[in-house]
Amino acid sequence: MSPPQTLDDWLARCEHLHPKTIDMTLDRVAAVRDRLGLRFDVPVISVAGTNGKGSTCAMLECIALQAGYRVGLYIKPHLVHFEERCRINGEMASADSLLPHFEAVEAARQGVTLTYFEFTTLVIMRALAQASLDLVILEVGMGGRLDAVNAVDADCAVITGIALDHTEFLGPDREAIGREKAGIMRTGRPVIVSDPEPPASLAERATEIGAELWLIGRDFNFQGDKQQWSWSGRGRRFNSLAYPALRGANQLLNASGALAAFEAIRDRLPITAQAVRNGLAMVELPGRFxxxxxxxxxxxxxxxxxxxxxxxxxxxxxxxxxxxxxxxxxxxxxxxxxxxxxxxxxxxxxxxxxxxxxxxxxxxxxxxxxxxxxxxxxxxxxxxxxxxxxxxxxxxxxxxxxxxxxxxxxxxxxxxxxxxxxxxxxxxxxx
CATH class of the missing domain: 3.90.190.20 (Mur ligase, C-terminal domain)
Incomplete structure (x- = not known):
């Protein structure tokens, strides 16, 4: 078999490296991560959940860009082009720019079987790790605890709305699914929960490992009328905000979670009220209402x-x-x-x-x-x-x-x- 030359060649190869489409374990990804020396020297926000992940990631990205920061985003799945999954400073990565990272993961793999999702996640995380950035945002895939993204220790975790989905892998009810999503929490680090009725398993896991739990309705909240809305957190308020450019009934929950994440890491990445207003006004995400x-x-x-x-x-x-x-x-x-x-x-x-x-x-x-x-x-x-x-x-x-x-x-x-x-x-x- 001739070596892959193009992005399409690499993607086709990735589809046949592992006998399973989904393999719920982190061991193989962690082994290749270590061989790659993959690490981030800037704040990382990971975003898990059933619904609202993509919108939350898009808002985080746009607000940070409006604040003048250099931002990397891993978001999925793509709608048309694979390169949509890797965004650097608001722009989709080029196919050619990703090729060296495919080659590096293949070299580090040393026979380890990776699924398509695992291989491409390592590729994009390596691309982001080697870019000159101030913030990295990683959208978690199907679950959390055993998702390939969880091979990275995020500085702040966000968990959006949790619903029944992928029950054959994640469990039969919201409590079980919540336990899987809670796997992205880290001891001593903030975890933002923007689900207004979260499964009890989230708080239980946060207590168990000593994560810093932020709950909507307790640690941060929003209110609004037909013209504008406001947000309040543990130590800051944003008043007279225009509604997010993303349409839909749940976007204020997603926006509130994004703002809470920024408050949680404000000592490393301060955000101005103007950046919030501009970011929410300009955010775009195809395919969400x-x-x-x-x-x-x-x-x-x-x-x-x-x-x-x-x-x-x-x-x-x-x-x-x-x-x-x-x-x-x-x-x-x-x-x-x-x-x-x-x-x-x-x-x-x-x-x-x-x-x-x-x-x-x-x-x-x-x-x-x-x-x-x-x-x-x-x-x-x-x-x-x-x-x-x-x-x-x-x-x-x-x-x-x-x-x-x-x-x-x-x-x-x-x-x-x-x-x-x-x-x-x-x-x-x-x-």
Whole structure:
């Protein structure tokens, strides 16, 4: 086999290094980390949780950039390009800049089998460690305790909303999942919990290891009206804040967690009120209740578990009147599809269901039976499509200018639309 030459070559190689897609252990990652000499000399914030991780990371990044700091961000999964996962000073890393780090991890591996996620996590963390930065933000993957990101001792941990997801790996209830997320805590270091109803297992773990627990509603909080909001922490307040540029009902929880993290490390990384205002006003994150203007209106959201879809349904309900709502939907088979559909089915008038590339994705035909059950006695048209692009084309062709199209579910669904669907739609279909 010829050695990898391009980013695509390396990614293809990473997919075949380990017999499992997910291998819940840190030993192999830690061994390669040590051989790489991987360490950070600047503050590191790790962010775990079921929902809200990406938004929290994006807010942390944008506020720190507005404060004048050099910031590295590892965020995942990507929607279109792998390089989206590695951001340095607000810009996506280039494919070529990542190649030396793939080579270094491969050399340090010395036969250790790493999963795709583990290998690429080490690659991006090495890229960030060697950049000239003031702050590193690491989004934790599926869990926490055994996630590859947890091979790094973060200076501050943030745990966002916890819901039922990946139960086959993380446990059957919120308490069990909370214990896994709590694995990112470190003795004597702050952990910010922005879930307003956190599992008791989080506080139990913090007490057990002596982590400095910050709870929303106790150590920090927010309040607001329709025009503005304010935040208060242990020793600081921010008043008259504009709402974050990221839309959605839960974004103030995410923003509050981000501000608490900055307060917790303020002795190393002070943040001004103006940086907070500018950062929240300018933050962007594709695929999180992202509204693309035009006719019809297009909404993109990577909601793929019941809690996230419930938030999506609330956000959709607050948008105003649309004669018809068309939904493009694709999801993984291991999701609780029945539970998530019940939240949004009453709002959808026409469904366009799509197959997705991953092997664990549900087929459109499987989703169709779930949609019909969720819709109950209300007859709704349901069509099946081979790709997100084709599903979006069908929705756009059927929609009137005053309607809206909602694309939601797996990252593969929204990513497929961003990659192939939107660029190819005619102006007649979408404004």
């Amino acid at each position: 992202q509204i693309i203007p035009g006719q019809p209106t297009l909404v993109l959201d990577v909601a793929h578990n019941p809690q996230a879809v419930a938030a999506l349904a609330l956000n959709l309900d607050q948008m105003g009147f649309f004669p018809v709502t068309h939904a493009v939907f694709g999801a993984m088979r291991d999701k609780d599809i029945t539970a998530l559909l019940k939240h949004v089915a009453p709002l959808v008038d026409r469904w366009y269901l799509t197959d997705l590339p991953p092997a664990r994705a549900a087929k459109a035909s499987e989703l169709a039976s779930e949609v019909r059950v969720a819709s109950g006695s209300r007859p709704v048209p349901v069509s099946e499509h081979a790709s997100p692009e084709l599903a979006l084309r069908a929705a756009a062709a059927a929609a009137d200018p005053a309607d809206r199209i909602v694309v939601f579910g797996s990252f593969s669904t929204v990513g497929g639309v961003l990659k192939d669907g939107l660029p190819r739609l005619t102006a007649r279909h979408l404004g």
